[in-house]
């Protein structure tokens with residue numbers, strides 16, 4: 001549309017030029033009025049020549065503006081690109097309710113895969129046989145329409161093998177549905193913290209999961225067109241495909257940053273207790289480094305097979321972080337390792353992973369590495385690692401945080417909560 005406007009503008013400009021040329025006194029002299037000896041015929045010729053010149057000029061400008069416009073269409077500005085992708089995605093991803101109902105057997109109990117803060121999740125089979133997972137926003141969920149939209153906007157912009165794919169959405173009447181690719185092995189927490197399944201995660205699978213999560217985060221933070229902070233990374237938001245490859249999910253809380261923004265703050269703290277960085281949980285400050293903190297917690301959980309917040313060991317009051325730090329300081333780092341992994345790991349590699357976990361959960365965000373540095377450190381046996389400083393500790397019982405939104409953290413240690421919709425600022 002803009003192109004048309006430009007072209008119309010150029011056309012008007014050209015016409016007005018030719019009109020001006022014709023009315024300019026020099027081209028309309030009466031015979032004998034000029035010392036140059038011009039006559040009416042000469043004046044007319046000059047006028048025609050000027051008009052032809054103006055016309056040709058106008059054609060030239062039109063050609064250039066058309067070229068510029070088609071180039072713009074191919075390489076839109078950031079704002080145009082974002083707006084266009086919004087429009088396209090809203091169109092592309094729409095699915096009708098009848099189709100989703102049919103796929104999920106009318107949201108039957110047998111099809112229910114689980115339930116999160118957003119609402120229940122159902123398995124569905126589309127007409128073409130494709131398996132999907134359908135998240136149904138429950139009316140009573142603390143999360144609302146804004147998060148639903150946020151998830152669609154954020155995830156529709158992204159494509160990476162370590163991020164779950166959103167296939168479609170449906171907003172009809174009271175129903176708000178998100179349709180994802182189906183992950184047959186559900187989520188990481190279903191393996192990591194389930195005594196019956198823990199043993200299936202040997203060290204090589206765990207390393208693959210750690211590296212995949214790290215790559216997904218690097219993409220979000222640095223490599224995608226937008227700079228995104230996830231804000232709710234935890235094992236239940238890491239889904240596993242049929243080969244146990246990890247895919248980060250749940251972008252309802254994600255925030256998109258501009259290139260020149262490194263940190264933002266909010267009065268509405270969202271996220272999950274135990275995984276939130278202290279500066280975020282207590283002051284509402286978040287950045288890519290808050291995701292790094294959550295990654296560090298998940299990494300230490302993967303190594304130990306223990307939940308950060310659930311650790312009730314006699315030798316350690318508090319969290320897994322307290323425990324890991326204590327062992328590390330006493331040169332007993334390897335005691336942290338999940339006994340089920342016995343014999344499947346190499347000591348120096350394992351120590352490096354623990355080291356990296358501790359670097360990620362340091363109290364000061366500036367001390368934490370970026371996710372691309374984490375990838376480098378995970379893959380290098382020789383990379384010099386800085387000495388980790390003490391992690392941020394917060395003990396379950398004493399941790400409370402009050403924000404403007406009274407539904408937030410206090411008294412709901414295991415849940416995520418509300419946030420206003422992301423404002424899209426491209427990289």
Ligand SMILES: Nc1ncnc2c1ncn2[C@@H]1O[C@H](COP(=O)(O)OP(=O)(O)OP(=O)(O)O)[C@@H](O)[C@H]1O
Pocket residue numbers: 113114115116117118119120121133135164180181182183184186187236237239249250414415416
């Ligand atoms: N794409 C998927 N494929 C297969 N199972 C899924 C998929 N998405 C979610 N699930 C299942 O549904 C459950 C609920 O997921 P959901 O993301 O809504 O909540 P959560 O991450 O467990 O909790 P919260 O909403 O508090 O973050 C998951 O534990 C998982 O077992």
